[in-house]
Amino acid sequence: MNQDTLHRILFQNAPVKGELVQLPNTWQTLLSTNQKRHYPAAVERLLGQMVAASVLLSANLKFDGSLIMQIHGDGPIQLLVAECRSDLTVRATAKLREHITVTDDMGLKQLINGNGQAHFAITLDPNDKMPGQQPYQGIVPLDGDTMAEVLMHYMHSSEQLDTHIQLASTHESCAGLLLQKLPLHGGSNTEDNAHIWDELNHIAQTLSDDELLNTPSDTILHQLFWQYPIEQHTIQDCQFGCTCSPTKVSNMLTMLGKEEALSMVKNGQVDVACDFCGQEYILNEAQIHGLFEPDAAQKAAAQLH
Ligand SMILES: [Zn+2]
Incomplete structure (x- = not known):
């Protein structure tokens, strides 16, 4: 029970x-x-x-x-x-x-x-x-x-x-x-x-x-x-239950703006951990660029894990 x-x-x-x-x-x-x-x-x-x-x-x-x-x-x-x-x-x-x-x-x-x-x-x-x-x-x-x-x-x-x-x-x-x-x-x-x-x-x-x-x-x-x-x-x-997702992490980085998102890159990637459940989301530099370039954005989202 x-x-x-x-x-x-x-x-x-x-x-x-x-x-x-x-x-x-x-x-x-x-x-x-x-x-x-x-x-x-x-x-x-x-x-x-x-x-x-x-x-x-x-x-x-x-x-x-x-x-x-x-x-x-x-x-x-x-x-x-x-x-x-x-x-x-x-x-x-x-x-x-x-x-x-x-x-x-x-x-x-x-x-x-x-x-x-x-x-x-x-x-x-x-x-x-x-x-x-x-x-x-x-x-x-x-x-x-x-x-x-x-x-x-x-x-x-x-x-x-x-x-x-x-x-x-x-x-x-x-x-x-x-x-x-x-x-x-x-x-x-x-x-x-x-x-x-x-x-x-x-x-x-x-x-x-x-x-x-x-x-x-x-x-x-x-x-x-x-x-x-x-x-x-x-x-x-x-x-x-946590509602975090790759899409929400991408949206959050987009809202920070390109400059700040890129400033978070360390060793070629951005590592974001959810404050609520600890789930890690990793984006490489190309994916970060993709968030700010509409054509590349879809491709980057598809690679996100
Ligand atoms: Zn979470």
């Missing part, structure tokens, strides 16, 4: 939905593809929380495309990216500044926003983009001490929806729980609804990080919410 699943629940007679994700195998695959870098524990923890969050948010929006969470940090972490596609394949990467010390007790602020200059964006890149259409991007204020707090504030201010988010990550796994109060429709009893939300939210907060990471999903949902009938319960598999 795949342990990496997203459970989605909708409570009966209560305008509240929930999501629970556990990603032990996805996280192990992701870390092993990033192995060359060996992230310090504090960085790994934050990245794992962001990976779990990307799945929760992607599923929450139910939109057809990629959800990309990206932080440009001003501290030890220069860049943190987690991406989840609508089929729940995820990839992620972290880039650290050189010659810095990261201690185990460093939290979100010290890692990315020590000087208040960090930039956090969530991008929604649809699959069926119209020509020239730009992806939607929302700026996330870094308001909170943890990734979960920052995202709860964001959901509250951007969607006006009360949301509870818990994120947990260790070297072994990462996981997340989301509970959200849905907008009310006509005829509902507002007071009762507020009451049920308060109860469910309170119960959700009794879950420890250790339980979230290590107790089977079905058991967690039963232990927390057995008193509340569930109307819908769906389960979807999650896994690691």
Whole structure:
């Protein structure tokens, strides 16, 4: 049985939905593809929380495309990216500044926003983009001490929806729980609804990080919410997956421009490794020239491996 699943629940007679994700195998695959870098524990923890969050948010929006969470940090972490596609394949990467010390007790602020200059964006890149259409991007204020707090504030201010988010990550796994109060429709009893939300939210907060990471999903949902009938319960598999390709590498080099692309040539070739999965793409000098000469371009693309 795949342990990496997203459970989605909708409570009966209560305008509240929930999501629970556990990603032990996805996280192990992701870390092993990033192995060359060996992230310090504090960085790994934050990245794992962001990976779990990307799945929760992607599923929450139910939109057809990629959800990309990206932080440009001003501290030890220069860049943190987690991406989840609508089929729940995820990839992620972290880039650290050189010659810095990261201690185990460093939290979100010290890692990315020590000087208040960090930039956090969530991008929604649809699959069926119209020509020239730009992806939607929302700026996330870094308001909170943890990734979960920052995202709860964001959901509250951007969607006006009360949301509870818990994120947990260790070297072994990462996981997340989301509970959200849905907008009310006509005829509902507002007071009762507020009451049920308060109860469910309170119960959700009794879950420890250790339980979230290590107790089977079905058991967690039963232990927390057995008193509340569930109307819908769906389960979807999650896994690691990278979308890099020779075409994307060629496009990236083309966008850099001929001069810069050629400046990357070493020993007669350009060696590009994917930041997310480590896959190497090698182009020789003739192929680089081919990218900038339309006639030769097709030939070069055909030779690319
Ligand atoms: Zn890749």
